[in-house]
Amino acid sequence: MKYELAIADKTYSSWSLRGWLLFEKFAIPVSCQSARMYQPAFHQMLEDFQPARLVPAMKFDGIVVQDSFAMAETLAEQNPDIRMWPADPAARALARSVTAEMHASFNALRDACTMNLRRHYPDFQPSPAVLKDAERMAELWAFCRATFGQGGPWLFGKYSIADVFYAPAASRFATYNLPQSATADAYITAHLSDPAFRRWRAMGIAQNYIQPGYDLDLPQGTWPGPTPLPARSVDAGPSENASCPYSGKPVSDFLELDGRVFGFCNSFCRDKTVADPQAWDDFMKIYQK
Ligand SMILES: N[C@@H](CCC(=O)N[C@@H](CS)C(=O)NCC(=O)O)C(=O)O
Numbered sequence: 001m002k003y004e005l006a007i008a009d010k011t012y013s014s015w016s017l018r019g020w021l022l023f024e025k026f027a028i029p030v031s032c033q034s035a036r037m038y039q040p041a042f043h044q045m046l047e048d049f050q051p052a053r054l055v056p057a058m059k060f061d062g063i064v065v066q067d068s069f070a071m072a073e074t075l076a077e078q079n080p081d082i083r084m085w086p087a088d089p090a091a092r093a094l095a096r097s098v099t100a101e102m103h104a105s106f107n108a109l110r111d112a113c114t115m116n117l118r119r120h121y122p123d124f125q126p127s128p129a130v131l132k133d134a135e136r137m138a139e140l141w142a143f144c145r146a147t148f149g150q151g152g153p154w155l156f157g158k159y160s161i162a163d164v165f166y167a168p169a170a171s172r173f174a175t176y177n178l179p180q181s182a183t184a185d186a187y188i189t190a191h192l193s194d195p196a197f198r199r200w201r202a203m204g205i206a207q208n209y210i211q212p213g214y215d216l217d218l219p220q221g222t223w224p225g226p227t228p229l230p231a232r233s234v235d236a237g238p239s240e241n242a243s244c245p246y247s248g249k250p251v252s253d254f255l256e257l258d259g260r261v262f263g264f265c266n267s268f269c270r271d272k273t274v275a276d277p278q279a280w281d282d283f284m285k286i287y288q289k
């Protein structure tokens with residue numbers, strides 16, 4: 001099956017993150033189109049995905065599937081060998097329940113704490129309604145982990161669609177410094193440390209789209225995920241590598257890490273690597289050589 005996916009700003013679009021993780025975490029090949037929210041290009045992109053009016057939306061064989069839950073179910077049905085839902089029927093029923101609750105609820109938390117992967121606000125003061133949502137979410141995570149979480153850090157042990165749906169929520173706990181139980185803390189850490197999540201966040205930093213109205217006027221702290229290796233972009237080579245670790249093309253854009261210079265075939269691939277070198281296996285292979 002040949003899939004196409006429409007998504008938006010990687011820093012702010014929580015539903016896009018879910019759409020992308022459905023492919024990335026389960027290694028389903030996809031061709032991605034991306035546009036900034038609230039811009040004419042966003043609506044132009046979706047003209048190819050009618051009748052979708054929001055992202056994510058996906059397409060295969062000329063058929064459009066809009067809405068992240070519909071996409072998850074369609075991908076799970078079309079790729080049964082990948083086991084995107086837990087294999088055990090009882091675990092699967094609970095996974096569907098908590099995924100549906102995420103999809104349909106938690107409006108106070110979602111409205112007050114919009115996804116913002118560039119920010120950490122240590123002094124954010126959650127309202128009682130936000131705290132209630134955060135507590136309910138942590139309660140669900142603890143229940144899933146205690147009942148079916150053996151064998152891995154995810155809600156059902158192994159990563160499943162339920163984790164896809166809670167990935168943006170985990171980032172909201174991190175951005176807004178929401179109170180965390182020990183179980184919630186471990187689950188949030190699993191998301192923040194997940195290489196796919198780190199790649200998405202790094203690409204958002206490289207995109208450098210700043211959406212007006214999303215940042216809060218509060219003191220900022222350091223992002224609570226893993227500390228990136230201290231890479232920085234530099235104007236010129238020569239680099240240790242002659243070809244880009246991602247495309248194999250000749251290098252034109254450079255970064256420096258530990259006094260060593262590495263090259264890439266475009267500035268976006270250089271910048272996403274600067275943002276979080278360890279998120280990128282193909283870069284780490286040349287760095288660790
Ligand atoms: N229920 C939808 C929600 C999709 C949604 O709200 N998408 C937002 C991005 S996070 C969007 O497209 N916003 C653009 C707009 O409102 O114009 C889903 O699960 O996919």
